[in-house]
Amino acid sequence: MELLRIENLTKTIRKKKILDSISLTVNSGEIVGFLGPNGAGKTTTIKLILGLFRITEGSISICGHDVTTDFENAMKNVGGIVENPDLYKRLTGRENLEYFASMHDGIDKESIDGIVELVKMSERIDHKVKTYSLGMCQRIGIAQALLHNPRLLVLDEPTNGLDPLGIKELRDLLKYLSTEADVGVFISSHLLSEMELMCDRIYIIDNGVIIGEKRIHQEEETVNDNIYQYTFVTDNNEKILGYFKKRKANCEIVNGGVNVVLKQSEIPDIISQLVHENIRIYAVNQKHRTLEQDFLSMTTGSKTQIR
Ligand SMILES: Nc1ncnc2c1ncn2[C@@H]1O[C@H](COP(=O)(O)OP(=O)(O)OP(=O)(O)O)[C@@H](O)[C@H]1O
Ligand SMILES: [Mg+2]
Incomplete structure (x- = not known):
């Protein structure tokens, strides 16, 4: 099932074209990478997907709901982190999640517990966020993005600052979410090696233009003409x-x-x-x-x- 469809999306800020007619899709169960150097337009695209910016031209739909004309239904189906997770440092991980949960309907304590377990934070969840490592903050960020049970998870450079073990754990978590929970993941990065390990497919963006699309794992399966x-x-x-x-x-x-x-x-x-x-x-x-x-x-x- 198609979870995200971006069509001919253009974003202009003060007459400057930040994104120039980009198109892409993400399906359920898929981890799709968005790879590009600094300033390519990754964060801008993610902000547009999450409804934090206004679209200049083109369209974004999430599970068939247009972000501009059917905002609420579109947002029900997507969760994400832009740049860094925004957490209250003096509250515990659980208090942060409870606070975010109160902004949605129908998220009970059990579902918070379930998500905490999923992101492997059960042990530290009642400690204050200021005592967390960066990797732990990322996990809470992902938990927060998953609270309302979205089909699509959008993460902006979530591996920034993580050590190799932290990156591997994040990779395993995203793989688990995509295969077991049928969540589609759209993840940006400027790190090529990471994208290769994590994604099923990647789009390469440079200067606001998508300059390539590549399937990753398939290649390893077919031998000869590589x-x-x-x-x-x-x-x-x-x-x-x-x-x-x-x-x-x-x-x-x-x-x-x-x-x-x-x-x-x-x-x-x-x-x-x-x-x-x-x-x-x-x-x-x-x-x-x-x-x-x-x-x-x-x-x-x-x-x-x-x-
Ligand atoms: N609010 C804004 N006003 C003006 N220009 C902006 C604004 N936001 C982003 N830009 C410009 O848009 C371009 C793309 O920025 P964006 O943050 O989307 O890149 P990015 O791919 O996320 O880069 P990075 O890897 O550094 O995070 C940059 O040239 C940036 O300067
Ligand atoms: Mg960015």
Whole structure:
């Protein structure tokens, strides 16, 4: 089911186009990344989704409810955090949640307990927020966003400031929510490696324009025609460099061998040809062509660098 649909969304602030006709969708059970450098327009988009900004042109609908014309129903189905969770530091985690719950109808103590357990904060929930680590504050923020049981969760750079363990825990929580609770997650970040691990699909935004969309995990399942970087370790770097250049492959000599970008399906034939030419092959190491390379080549417009 489609939870979020953004169509040709444009936002202009003081004559400056912050977002220029962006379109995207998020389905239930999906974690969708929104990746872009500083100033790309991520927070602006999220504020528009959460009804905190006025749309200049285009539309946003949440579970089929238009954010502009059917605001209340749209907001019932979405919960989110913009930039940092806004918590009262002198209150406990539970008091914060109770306070936010009082702004919605029908959230009882049991459902608060359930959410606290879900975000794994049961042990510290009755401590004051000022004693929490950043990761704990993020968890309370997510709990707060989930209080009214929305179908869509929208998070603006929730991993900011978290350590690797905190990031992993957040990732596990979001995966759990998407698979077990069928929540759709839309999450912004400027960290490429994180998005690769966390998301099913990502949109790349730069300068207010969506410049790419990418499925993440599918790629790992289908083998052959994926492109990877390989390092060939042989007894004759110059000769195989010449060989790869003849094939017009992107290649260079590096410490310890020759790096080359090839389709996986080309590898078996290449190895037999090199063996045939009496080159001794000690190793062929495959490195993932990372999203980072794609991202950099898209956002800078430069050719993907081999590293
Ligand atoms: N209220 C505002 N008035 C004027 N310009 C704004 C306003 N809010 C955002 N902008 C501009 O819009 C652009 C996008 O900002 P936005 O905060 O959406 O980027 P972002 O992708 O969230 O960046 P970051 O990664 O730094 O959080 C920036 O150039 C910013 O200066
Ligand atoms: Mg931002």
